[in-house]
Amino acid sequence: MYMKKRLSLGIVVIMSLALALGGVMGCGAKAPAAGTTPAATDTAKKGPTIKISSKTFTEAALLGTLSLQYLKGLGYPVENKMGLGELAVIRPALTSGQIDLYWEYTGTGVINLMKHDPVFEAQESYKLIKEWDAKNNIVWLDYAPLDDTYGIVVRGDVAEKYKLKTISDYVALVKKGESLKFVGFPEWEGRADGLPSFEKVYDFKMPKGDFVNVAMGLNYDTLKANKGDLAIAFTTEPRIVTDKLVMLVDDKKAFPVYNAAPVVRKEIVDAYPTLADDLKKLSSVLDTRTITELNMQADIEKKSVEEVSTTFLKSKGLLK
Template identity: 60%
Template sequence: MKKFYKYGLVAVLVLALMASVFGCSGGKTGEQKNAGTSVGEKKPTIVIGSKTFTEALLLGTMTYQYLQHLGYPVENKVGLGELAVIRPALESGQISGYWEYTGTVLINVMKHEPSFNEEECYKLVKDWDAKNGLVWLDYAPLNDTYGIMVRKDIADKYHLKKTSDLIELIKKGEPIRFVSTQEYNERPDGLAHFEKVYNFQYPKKYIINAALNVGYEALKAGQAEAGLAFTTDARVKAYGLVLLEDDKKAFPVYNAAPVFRKEIIDAYPQLPEQMKKLSSLLDDKTIMELNRQVDVDKKSVDEVSREFLKQHGLIS
């Protein structure tokens, strides 16, 4: 009788433990149903990466926060690295997705001629990466291309409005110090392409290589006269700098879009439509304002991202 009681008690305890375990997992399954997960199905974790500049950090962080809110199993690897680091990470499966720029892949990965048409550029990279097991979701309206900026006193002194105006000064031998980055100077769509389109060669003694995003600070501090800018960077306006017109169209289109590994989209077929709700909100003006809050107002990327998502009802 004692033996029966002993095993009977063990059975009751086991059943109670199983009920407890399945009861807990039932709650998780309920969350994951919103992300397209069915009971008993093991779905992959979505590892979100990003490049390291402010805009990329914002895009990656918003994606991570949004997908986390939707109930997806996500991992944060935002700020992983630039193209030479993050593209291989996506291809190898170290990360599941990140925001990339259409022109970047077209020129630097595909070794294709630059495109100045948004739809054409997007289709080219989307079709190319489909063969690589990568899926480009709908691109955002924002076009974060390159531009040439100068200090306002320099623009006023030489009456600079177009990039060609600046090139003429350089050809005349004016000592115009230009802040760039090592990556830009080595990219196929970088300095060499810029020089080719505008038919000149920048004197190496006047080129200053700096870390990404330092150029704005250098111009503000008077340490250079001109520099490479991103057209959606709010510091151009905030620092009183002048963005010159790219009158010879040296800088192609660079629409931002989420790119995911195919197995992630296969596992979560609702993801493209859910991500479209985010990407459709991000035009030049909107992303510039978000960049401003981080770079000028010195708010954290996490705070700015979360507030934007809440404001548009994407998270609560």
Template identity: 45%
Template sequence: MRTNKLLLTIAALLLLVAAAASAGGTAEVTREGPTITVASKAWTEQLILGNMLLEILRAEGYPVEDRTGLGESDVIRPALHAGQVDMYWEYTGTTLLTLMEHDPVGDPDEAFDLVKAWDEETNNVTWLDYAPANNTYVIMMRQEDADQLGLETISDLADYINQNPEAISFGTNDEFYERQDGIRGLEELYGFEFDPDGVRFMTTGLTYGALREGQVDAAVGFGTDGRIPAFDFVTLEDDKQYFPVYNPAPVVRMEVVQAYPELSDLIEEISALLDGETLAGLNQRVDIDEEEPEDVALAFLREQGLIEF
């Protein structure tokens, strides 16, 4: 009996060692300097992005502390300013509209320049290069339908609806439909109107299922949602830049950048790889395929040749 228990204990320890060896977070700390505390918000995309930072820093020998899943901006920001958090991914539109109380901006470069200058001057915080992915509002359609109708942009959709006023049913939540910076403003800028009898009101999270099941022909969603590629949807290009941009970018305390001057180039290699299609695909692996965010992040860095172990 004792022999069996001993064998089981040894087997369990070997499994733990093997698991640790195959997982991230085991690289030796070789850099001298302050520990870098990495935070993130608590939802899929943010957990993936936060773990990318953790894993590439670990692989390069930086001392790191994991605070991913800490909370939303109203939790992370005070911690960042107090020096309890050193780095996290934020969205340009979130800072611009919520923290700066600035008017919406549809140009990604303009939005980035505004938030970077404001944070450096006000909070001793800097922004590294933003990712091309844009997690803003989007108008989605089923790929097959959009291809059949020849619709690639919101202008295309507007022209089609003006010629066929009752042809397109639309799924949205009621608040966003009525807001001047929501669908009403979109209709005004593009010069069309969804048929009021064809609008179906639901929470934003349900628009994906309604579109997939054919209950509506178009719907509002978010640009990097994993259900877009999973359900074979297409997002119509916002060719008049109506919706504010929400590009994710690493936000870092200036003290950390000064302590590790080479850090920016390292992390910006990740940003450059994250276009909308790529980030939506990574989100899909977690939300649809049920992989763990940290596993998806580590696998992506390995696939891109950014880390080797």
């Protein structure tokens, strides 16, 4: 931001000094523009401004803000367009050029954009949507290890008692006749990629008396009240951390993968040959546990998304 200055006799002195220094600064380097530091000028990249956006929920806002702060620190010209909207809004904004970059989930791309059946392997899901979207001049950069999908969480005391580490461990107990209360919600119980798929993949039938049906979102409270032993959950929910729940390993891949990846207009990728490698350094440090902890800082500890993002980037050496 530039400040307006009053004309005074002092300006004559300033102009004289500027003329005298002109010969010293002249042959190449220019003085930094007002409001920029010499370091920013040195690292500034030339090219189109990258308009970075996000969906509206906390995790999406974090991913967008991490990208914005990180790329800005590297000298990319960026514009903050955070919180634009969900898929029906943000996707057309990307393809029309209103925005240039946001983070999307591979599972969302495969299922909602391609109208493809769910995919349960990370690389396969990524390859499918990446190749499909190339025709739209949209580039899916390398995805992060974080997988925001369904998962099975267990109360810590229950996991310790039965030595539960994988979903197969739980299924083995059910087949032996052990009764463990499983907390779910109506939508998941009936949908094709929910309980029916879960039972099919793990080759078992959940006893009806063991299934506790609650409204979505009450699964954690039900476990905390000791009215359930296990529950269906989303793998990056903050309460997995705060309630000290154990996420069982989906060892037979019953749940579709939803790895997050930066999706960028091809025009921007072409303009900045270093962009893909730079963003890979960010995405590579965002695994499921890490994003869950960042979600917790924002949602539970009530820190601002900007503060959480800045602290994390600095801790990883991605921001000075």
